[in-house]
Amino acid sequence: MNNAHVQSITLGDVEVIRVVEWQGPLLPARSLVPDTTREMWKDNEARLAPDHWDPDSDTAVVALQSWVLRSGGRTVLVDTGVGNGRERPGSPHFHHWQGDFLGRLAEAGVRPEDVDVVVNTHLHIDHVGWNTTAAGAEWVPAFPNAEYLMPAADDFYYGPRNGYGKGLQEDDRLLYEDSIAPVHRAGQAVVWEGTHRIDEHLTLEAAPGHTPGSSVLRLASGSDRAVFAGDLLHSPVQVLHPACNSCFCLDPERAAASRRRILERAAAERELVVPAHFAGAGALEVRKEGGGFAVAAWAAWGSSASGHRL
Template identity: 50%
Template sequence: MQTFTLGDFEITRITEWHGRFAPADVLFPSLPADAWREHRSWLDPHHWDAASGDYRAHMQTWVLRGQGRTILVDTGLGNHKPRVHPLLADRDGDFLHRLAAIGVRPEDVDTVVNTHLHTDHVGWNTRLVNGEWAPTFPNARYLMHKADFDYWNPANGVTPRSDFADPADSRAGFEDSVLPVHRAGQAVLWDGAAHALDAGLSLRHAPGHTPGSAVLELHSGTDRAFFVGDVVHTPLQFLLPDHDTCLSEDQRQAALTRRRMLERAADTNALVVPAHLGGAGVAEVAREGTDFVIKQWAPLAAPGE
């Protein structure tokens, strides 16, 4: 099962790709090596490949349907995008067919939330139409924080600080997956600490991984969920929240943001829904002293099962 219900909303996971991404000790340089081994029984195989030591990533989009709305949280890798990273480059995947399989056509989508503007979160913002990049979802508002729009815009001359992503891919991703949406008048550049969508849905600024990273918060009936994008990359960060990934622009701020988010999630019984977790992919956390434990996982099967 890849669908569950929260209040008035049906939540569906659409996985575009999953597999071994990079060595875990490279992506998470400060995480103790023995932490991966200590938790091998539940990290391997969905979150970590014990044999190779590689972190396993899942590129996925969360689809929220309810109250007459169809909302996408992040849009993955995209097709035909010129990139340096081999995972991202010139893909020809079936993402739109996977959306169609759950009854969602591009014109049905009214809101796209880009939790941040890394290239693996904006790829399907656009697609090629007669040789030009055009918004994939013609009736949607695309919500993105202005801090990220300004930071990743090559015209502003900012040099990214993370030591893993290729700057050429960052530039290309902005130019083919963000600018066309803005030029079409479909981008909503929100600013500040929070932005309300509708009753029960709001965006909260969550800087660190990128300057404009954000969390989509859902509150429907008695249910809550935080769609946290890359505030969490591995479930080990539930247990050890002060350790960050080399993909972040400000690792110290990212760790502070993650801890604050987990505190709020634990105190409100909110599901934490990261962008890249495999397995069940969604968890509730509880406080344990000054840190956290995984209280329970959502009833979702791993992709492919």
């Protein structure tokens, strides 16, 4: 399975399907990762351009994508994009977004009723939007047979008990009301903390900082390892300079600590690192280099078993 929008790779006994809804320039590079300098991007132009950085416009290139994992006889969907027709006045890129998310899932051979588990790595706008779909004037779960795994710390922070993200952004209340609360009302939400095992191959693990409850999903099957890193990384420049946070990280110090911990383990165990928003090949192996890390190899989609990443 390998086309412009849907690509697959096999890790041990788990099929991983990449579903790309959109890919392109998003924000000025140092608006997306404000801790970086112009030199950090320019000095690594050969590694970053053109898939992750457009040097002419100095704009970061990203992807809006989800991941389907076929594991243990079940279908697991990791993150659900922006959602169509949502009121997001504080997020002009995503306000009244119209995409073809369900069509892309269909290309991957996945119908909404086929999904057994939805993983929200964290509760940001571009990770929970297709949790629900419109049914008349109501929002209802888009995946009627799925349990939805949500980090407890984010459910508290963005929910009514903490004033919808302490009332800092109206979009936080709107996303909770249209993409999270309906899942709770339907009895399909599973709120977890610390770690949560999905099956023999898949485990969720807290990695706070980007949001209070941001998490990663670890895959271990046979000799293959992967970590779905959510928004700990928005650009490969953060692999090269792991202390640099995105503009969306709520707790920069904790986010940087989580990022370094994830990269340290990935380098030591040859885990495939699968960030939420990397364009281009979308996933990579890393190795230690100086005080940071470097790209060891990019994922080779359409391959399987040994040597799948090289």
